[in-house]
Amino acid sequence: MNKFFIISLGLIISTAIYAQQALFGGQAIVSPEIHPDNTVTFRFVAPKAIKVQLTGDFLPKQKIQTSFGEMDAAGNADLTEKENGVWEFTTPSPLQPELYSYSFIVDGVKTSDPNNVYQIRDVATVTNIFIIADGRDGLYGVKDIPHGSVTRRWYDSPGLQAQRRITIYTPPGYESNNQTYPVLYLLHGSGGDEEAWIALGRTSQILDNLIAQGKAKPMIVVMPNGHTQNPAAPGESSHGMFKPAMGGGQREAVASMEDTFGDIIKFVESNYRVKKNKANRAIAGLSMGGMHSSRISSLYPNMFDYVGVFSAPPVVTTMGGNNQDPNAESEFMKKLEVQKKNGYKLYWIACGNTDFLYNGVIESMKKMDGIDFKYVYRESGGGHTWDNWRIYLSEYAPMLFK
Amino acid sequence: MNKFFIISLGLIISTAIYAQQALFGGQAIVSPEIHPDNTVTFRFVAPKAIKVQLTGDFLPKQKIQTSFGEMDAAGNADLTEKENGVWEFTTPSPLQPELYSYSFIVDGVKTSDPNNVYQIRDVATVTNIFIIADGRDGLYGVKDIPHGSVTRRWYDSPGLQAQRRITIYTPPGYESNNQTYPVLYLLHGSGGDEEAWIALGRTSQILDNLIAQGKAKPMIVVMPNGHTQNPAAPGESSHGMFKPAMGGGQREAVASMEDTFGDIIKFVESNYRVKKNKANRAIAGLSMGGMHSSRISSLYPNMFDYVGVFSAPPVVTTMGGNNQDPNAESEFMKKLEVQKKNGYKLYWIACGNTDFLYNGVIESMKKMDGIDFKYVYRESGGGHTWDNWRIYLSEYAPMLFK
Numbered sequence: 001m002n003k004f005f006i007i008s009l010g011l012i013i014s015t016a017i018y019a020q021q022a023l024f025g026g027q028a029i030v031s032p033e034i035h036p037d038n039t040v041t042f043r044f045v046a047p048k049a050i051k052v053q054l055t056g057d058f059l060p061k062q063k064i065q066t067s068f069g070e071m072d073a074a075g076n077a078d079l080t081e082k083e084n085g086v087w088e089f090t091t092p093s094p095l096q097p098e099l100y101s102y103s104f105i106v107d108g109v110k111t112s113d114p115n116n117v118y119q120i121r122d123v124a125t126v127t128n129i130f131i132i133a134d135g136r137d138g139l140y141g142v143k144d145i146p147h148g149s150v151t152r153r154w155y156d157s158p159g160l161q162a163q164r165r166i167t168i169y170t171p172p173g174y175e176s177n178n179q180t181y182p183v184l185y186l187l188h189g190s191g192g193d194e195e196a197w198i199a200l201g202r203t204s205q206i207l208d209n210l211i212a213q214g215k216a217k218p219m220i221v222v223m224p225n226g227h228t229q230n231p232a233a234p235g236e237s238s239h240g241m242f243k244p245a246m247g248g249g250q251r252e253a254v255a256s257m258e259d260t261f262g263d264i265i266k267f268v269e270s271n272y273r274v275k276k277n278k279a280n281r282a283i284a285g286l287s288m289g290g291m292h293s294s295r296i297s298s299l300y301p302n303m304f305d306y307v308g309v310f311s312a313p314p315v316v317t318t319m320g321g322n323n324q325d326p327n328a329e330s331e332f333m334k335k336l337e338v339q340k341k342n343g344y345k346l347y348w349i350a351c352g353n354t355d356f357l358y359n360g361v362i363e364s365m366k367k368m369d370g371i372d373f374k375y376v377y378r379e380s381g382g383g384h385t386w387d388n389w390r391i392y393l394s395e396y397a398p399m400l401f402k
Numbered sequence: 403m404n405k406f407f408i409i410s411l412g413l414i415i416s417t418a419i420y421a422q423q424a425l426f427g428g429q430a431i432v433s434p435e436i437h438p439d440n441t442v443t444f445r446f447v448a449p450k451a452i453k454v455q456l457t458g459d460f461l462p463k464q465k466i467q468t469s470f471g472e473m474d475a476a477g478n479a480d481l482t483e484k485e486n487g488v489w490e491f492t493t494p495s496p497l498q499p500e501l502y503s504y505s506f507i508v509d510g511v512k513t514s515d516p517n518n519v520y521q522i523r524d525v526a527t528v529t530n531i532f533i534i535a536d537g538r539d540g541l542y543g544v545k546d547i548p549h550g551s552v553t554r555r556w557y558d559s560p561g562l563q564a565q566r567r568i569t570i571y572t573p574p575g576y577e578s579n580n581q582t583y584p585v586l587y588l589l590h591g592s593g594g595d596e597e598a599w600i601a602l603g604r605t606s607q608i609l610d611n612l613i614a615q616g617k618a619k620p621m622i623v624v625m626p627n628g629h630t631q632n633p634a635a636p637g638e639s640s641h642g643m644f645k646p647a648m649g650g651g652q653r654e655a656v657a658s659m660e661d662t663f664g665d666i667i668k669f670v671e672s673n674y675r676v677k678k679n680k681a682n683r684a685i686a687g688l689s690m691g692g693m694h695s696s697r698i699s700s701l702y703p704n705m706f707d708y709v710g711v712f713s714a715p716p717v718v719t720t721m722g723g724n725n726q727d728p729n730a731e732s733e734f735m736k737k738l739e740v741q742k743k744n745g746y747k748l749y750w751i752a753c754g755n756t757d758f759l760y761n762g763v764i765e766s767m768k769k770m771d772g773i774d775f776k777y778v779y780r781e782s783g784g785g786h787t788w789d790n791w792r793i794y795l796s797e798y799a800p801m802l803f804k
Binding site: 045047049106108110111112114115118129130143144146147149151152153154163165176232234235236243271 | 450510517519521523526527531544545548552555556565639640
């Protein structure tokens with residue numbers, strides 16, 4: 001019985017399997033089609049539609065009004081109806097290397113591309129994705145190089161009185177050698193969970209590629225769930241398949257991420273072969289996770305030599321908001337003084353110049369300047385979006401543990 | 403800085419983050435809404451639509467014609483337009499405990515439910531899912547019980563001259579004790595890959611629940627990729643984000659799954675704390691994976707005490723198809739004789755009575771009867787579908803390693 005027999009059988013039974021197994025047959029068209037010159041054609045079958053549009057982060061931005069003022073949002077483009085009810089749009093120019101998101105809008109109804117199974121969830125929104133030229137600096141694609149492992153497992157948090165789900169990246173070779181490794185704790189934002197950095201952030205691809213190129217040290221990356229009221233990402237705990245919300249939903253938490261972060265460090269350092277010292281611990285996060293990173297590193301002021309604050313004001317009080325403890329800022333600045341005295345190798349702040357938190361970040365740095373707290377500031381274009389956070393991770397990881 | 407401050411900030415910045423971060427804002431409606439009596443309401447916003455339908459595997463089946471004759475496929479139901487362009491359908495009666503799939507059809511265009519982020523991919527089709535009452539026997543939901551770990555990693559296959567991706571479930575406690583464990587090798591069908599049993603099969607939930615209830619022995623479950631022309635699932639290798647196809651696509655394979663399965667056993671037995679004997683090895687698979695299981699267990703005729711063949715004829719030649727080696731059947735029957743002589747504890751064949759491979763399964767068993775090859779046959783209702791394969795795993799796992 002040889003392989004050709006099997007392939008032949010596979011073809012024969014395809015129709016029948018599709019019929020019984022999948023709910024709906026596939027379509028024969030290709031979408032998106034990435035052309036050799038990196039222009040991209042999108043196709044959608046809708047014979048009865050009056051108008052089919054595309055919305056995506058590669059289209060010219062449109063301005064929208066929010067409570068933080070005017071901001072950029074993804075633009076739209078009209079598809080043209082061709083033969084057999086197939087609508088089509090081709091980008092007028094090649095797209096730059098990047099991971100892009102899009103959806104169709106059919107007579108006003110947003111819908112995913114039924115010909116593209118690659119999707120990412122951001123909070124409660126699922127969008128299709130595609131990657132041009134393996135993404136920024138070629139770091140987002142999967143290459144024929146050694147790959148790390150990605151494990152979803154559960155750890156015990158006595159501080160939260162819960163078993164909690166956590167995602168761990170171990171570098172290539174971890175399972176087959178006896179080396180010890182440095183650790184990056186990588187924290188998500190208010191809309192995320194322990195799946196966010198792996199799915200939206202392309203963490204395992206970025207680390208695999210950086211390590212293979214010799215640009216980053218092999219390291220373990222720990223991605224916990226920063227919403228302490230939730231044991232796990234939506235659908236992954238006994239809370240069931242609830243609709244995801246910003247902030248992780250309105251359940252009551254037993255304690256804060258900051259106050260219970262020691263449980264995570266303890267779990268990692270007793271379950272993995274890691275170097276257990278400050279020089280080999282880094283923490284970074286985006287938005288809420290950036291605020292977590294600044295506060296956790298100040299709460300444990302001699303724990304991390306590397307701190308990364310992406311798209312968030314390190315001095316959280318500079319962001320505004322009601323309900324603030326009036327002493328919060330002075331207490332935090334005192335902690336920063338201790339952190340400064342203890343020393344650290346890198347305090348890296350990154351923000352996009354159209355980010356709605358940009359002013360808070362600038363204000364934070366002024367306050368840090370006031371106590372001569374050293375940091376490195378990286379300003380990018382763009383706003384509070386995953387394309388920036390993938391870039392920041394790609395730039396931050398190579399600076400660690402050197 | 404306390405938790406209430408954080409929650410408050412979360413609410414304030416939600417709008418802004420949604421605007422910059424996600425491509426499209428969420429909708430305020432709930433769909434699906436599972437009522438206390440297990441009826442379910444589906445909702446879809448489409449103010450301009452003329453007709454909105456639902457298709458799902460919980461609706462009365464419709465008959466369709468295939469090359470294997472008339473078969474059941476998912477039925478349709480019409481939604482009714484309510485206020486503000488919200489269309490709605492409520493199931494006329496409660497749904498039985500199960501994991502269900504569905505999509506909407508808006509003026510003839512299939513679309514996913516934008517209010518439900520829970521989806522599964524089957525070959526190239528993505529559908530929304532929901533679970534009633536934690537599924538069959540309550541085994542598909544996530545409970546507050548100890549959880550195993552799920553790791554995606556890569557193994558070396560000298561026989562395929564490739565690094566290949568593999569999914570491994572280790573039972574609760576594996577990381578914190580020194581016990582050795584039995585191993586179940588669990589193989590997907592022609593449309594699947596190393597993600598299929600975890601995503602569509604709910605393997606980690608089923609095993610966690612069976613183990614917590616004392617119904618299955620703690621075991622390691624190994625889920626390799628059975629398409630030897632592919633190193634990994636679509637999107638997870640250097641082949642990029644190609645459109646998935648039955649049979650894994652038409653690339654040329656270096657060797658067959660059967661002939662190179664030893665690479666997988668060797669990898670598992672040198673990388674995990676496993677009991678390395680026949681009494682502690684099981685193999686099972688669905689459809690193509692069932693055929694793999696019968697042939698691998700006959701190729702390594704003293705390797706497995708437990709063989710599970712789900713929705714596939716164990717004597718593959720009974721299925722028909724062209725291009726067959728005329729000696730294939732007699733060679734296979736000789737191997738079965740050796741397997742019979744060597745002995746085994748359980749050879750479990752399961753099939754649905756409307757499966758398009760049903761006749762081949764019956765024919766196979768006649769041939770096995772002819773050489774007095776013992777097996778246990780489990781006939782279910784239904785066809786070649788994941789609801790059956792989840793049930794078969796739920797019934798097969800408890801019989802292992804006892």
